[in-house]
Amino acid sequence: MSGYLKNSVKTETPGVNSLSRRGFFGMAWKGLGILVGLETLGMITAYFFSGKNKNTGAPRQLLEAGPVDSFGLNSVSAFMGGRFYLARQQDGGFIALSLRCTHLGCSVSWEADKNRFICPCHSSAFDISGEVLNPPAARALSYYPVLIENGLVKVDIGTLKERTRSGKDQLSYAP
């Protein structure tokens, strides 16, 4: 039987184009197999990526920090519920610094006597504007936008902004 099949295959496919019917179906199966594999892979990837970590596009989550005048110049107030430090610079500008160290994500703490944020994990240090003073951290602390309305300081804790360096344009000033 198999001998007969082999012969018939040979005689069916003479000439340059030597793709037999069997060969064709073999290739078709393989192609279909690869296609099914890719589809499954795509489905699994989509399954994992679409559900988790979705940016819901929720409206701003404003947290009211207090009246502008209650924060002295060059002072840092901790808001552990919102996981940020509200830091008022020497020139009166506000910034809400995330307490996550940019090296490996530990919580930094404000050491007033040293005038810097220090990370307990690998001793990275940041100044009052969030700028790096001591490695291994390479990026300035991330921050949340600050809005000042009717003399009240509000922090949008729904939008975390990452940055490399700190700059004046990231500060908010009372009008």
Place this chain on the structure above:
Amino acid sequence: MRSIFLHLHPVKVSESALKLDRTFGLGGMAAILIVIQIFTGIMLRFYYVPSPASAYDSIVYLKEHVLFGPFIRNIHYWSGVFLLLIAFLHFLRVFFTGAYRGVRKINWLFGLFLLLLIVFSNFTGYLLPWDQLAYWAITVSTNIIGYLPLGGTALHEMIVGGKELNAGTLQNFFTFHTALFPLLLLTLVIYHFWRVRKAGGVFLPQKSEKDEMVPVMPNLVFREFIVALLLLAVLFTSAALFDAPLLEKANPAYSMNPTKAPWYFAGVQELLMHFHPFFAAFLIPLAVIIFLAWIPFMKFGQEHNGHWFISDLGKQSSTVTALFAVLVTLSGILFNAWVVNFEILIPGIPAIISNGIIPLIILTVFMMGFYLFYLKKLALTKAEFVQAVFVFIIAAFIVLTLTGIFFRGKDMELSFPWKI
């Protein structure tokens, strides 16, 4: 029952395969520990609740209100620790007796994969208590993923399910730890054993004529039974005497000081103290894994004879290389911590050069020196040379790991164990 157990074995086995110093029974021990992990893991799941609000409380409940609750948890904890150590020793044994050649090539790869699987099973389990130790150890470890080139940030956010640990992370880790990894582990371990059987059992030095085949029952089965009993005795004693750690409930606002990665990643974390994350967490581990996977596919002039460390020269070069590796790693750590920190010394250039390329070049110079002035003069065979490289990597890894576990105190500064 008896026939099932006997069915797992061949009828007869070579007498020299029974000698304790051939395998030390390490592979068998690892298999027993995996079975214990599955049993105790299922038992723990009857009480554990995988949500940030209840996880910690469910373990406190287990400890305080469940008969044998702490004991079962302690067994699961210690069995996890032992499994890692024994799987690592098994890996060393297989390498140093050359049991990775020829038909065993593929099984070496499966073995490496199983070792990684055991590491990541342990890692995903580490988070589940949701206490301060778990929360911060997993925070620093997962943040390392964010430094991987090409999509490291996306991968980090996918595994963690967000920018920082949350309910999704716990759900992910719980599923990995209690479903995906055990399933893979069990399937692959069975396959791993089957391939050993297909390859003709334990790898032996060239057969001598005296080597007789003896019946498995009782010669091998009784030996296995003794090893299993001893292992269980040590495991249960540890579980009865030493409690698995449980600190206060996780508090995302306050980091532990010091925050350490799980102990088996202490080596990588120690490397991170000295190298830019791209090198410490990516390039160096990747190079090591590629080297290990490549070992059985190298073209060796002569076959490994199956003797420990190949030859007397192999033994000698391994010992000296291990000493050199310990010396170079220790002095590197101390030099970088006390004498020169390139990132602070040369602040103008990118950290990847000052803290990556420069120290790597210095290390390479030392290793080249060692090669030129010692290894080269011994006229080692290729197999002996590869063995020396392997020894260097393992010894350096062990020194880094021990330093990270025992010699890093407050603020991750170097200190002595009794001061931590």
